[in-house]
Amino acid sequence: MTQWRNRIFCEDALSGMAQIPDGAIDLIIADPPYGLGKDYGNDSDKLDAEAYLQWTQAWINAALPKLKVTGSLYIFLTWRYSPEIFVMLKQQMTMANEIIWDRRVPSMGGGTRKYSSVHDTIGFFVNAKDYYFDLDAVRIAYDAVTKKARSRSIFIGAKWLELGYNPKDVWSVSRLHREHRERADHPTQKPLEIIERMLKASCPPGGIVFDPFMGSGTTAVAARRCGRDFVGFELNPVYCEMIEQRLAAIEAGSPETSLE
Numbered sequence: 574m575t576q577w578r579n580r581i582f583c584e585d586a587l588s589g590m591a592q593i594p595d596g597a598i599d600l601i602i603a604d605p606p607y608g609l610g611k612d613y614g615n616d617s618d619k620l621d622a623e624a625y626l627q628w629t630q631a632w633i634n635a636a637l638p639k640l641k642v643t644g645s646l647y648i649f650l651t652w653r654y655s656p657e658i659f660v661m662l663k664q665q666m667t668m669a670n671e672i673i674w675d676r677r678v679p680s681m682g683g684g685t686r687k688y689s690s691v692h693d694t695i696g697f698f699v700n701a702k703d704y705y706f707d708l709d710a711v712r713i714a715y716d717a718v719t720k721k722a723r724s725r726s727i728f729i730g731a732k733w734l735e736l737g738y739n740p741k742d743v744w745s746v747s748r749l750h751r752e753h754r755e756r757a758d759h760p761t762q763k764p765l766e767i768i769e770r771m772l773k774a775s776c777p778p779g780g781i782v783f784d785p786f787m788g789s790g791t792t793a794v795a796a797r798r799c800g801r802d803f804v805g806f807e808l809n810p811v812y813c814e815m816i817e818q819r820l821a822a823i824e825a826g827s828p829e830t831s832l833e
């Protein structure tokens with residue numbers, strides 16, 4: 574069998590997935606083309622609506638058997654096709670959350686016949702009741718002022734007060750700008766902060782995350798930083814090279830991968 578762990582395959586995910594054994598993956602993070610005609614140096618985002626949804630169903634059918642019974646999936650979508658794709662996934666998994674990623678887009682102009690869209694819709698799906706989920710790894714610490722305000726005796730010793738609260742389903746994280754150190758030259762690169770939260774919550778330490786559409790390799794970089802393994806696919810050879818460079822920078826301890 575091909576060596577597949579900690580590997581980026583520079584090829585089509587749909588045909589390439591056969592190289593990954595069934596039931597081997599702890600977590601799938603999928604950030605597919607959105608069906609909006611974006612330019613990834615290939616025609617992958619140029620399908621019409623019907624072809625796009627057929628292609629989506631095909632890769633979902635190929636990817637889900639790779640998950641362990643305790644496995645989960647996060648999928649990045651936009652409002653345009655999330656309703657149809659959530660219905661597809663609900664045939665095979667249980668939907669745990671719809672997460673809204675508020676990209677903190679500044680207010681400026683935009684269309685005049687509807688509201689400006691400034692979020693991604695992320696679906697969080699799980700395979701079974703006993704899916705892996707480590708809430709303590711992603712709790713958000715209270716600041717001193719809030720903690721003091723909750724100092725009534727009934728709250729003292731409460732786990733949520735000491736360890737922090739459960740992240741809510743609206744994640745407000747800035748999209749990446751040129752000045753962010755982690756920024757690579759990819760049109761839809763995701764922030765490490767988001768991918769690392771998914772990994773820490775939904776992939777055990779030493780476990781393996783599968784990303785069929787690696788882009789600039791954020792999932793692989795995050796996996797390396799969090800002590801998880803990865804496997805992924807990317808069609809565009811320029812992006813494949815970018816991923817190798819980002820991974821090499823981590824091995825070299827480069828501040829380029831710092832979140833500051």
Ligand SMILES: C[S@@+](CC[C@H](N)C(=O)[O-])C[C@H]1O[C@@H](n2cnc3c(N)ncnc32)[C@H](O)[C@@H]1O
Binds near residue numbers: 615785
């Ligand atoms: C939305 S982007 C992923 C961005 C990534 N999450 C990041 O943080 O950089 C989707 C990527 O999927 C790639 N892609 C599209 N179709 C593919 C396919 N069939 N197999 C593998 N990669 C594909 C595109 O070239 C593009 O880079």
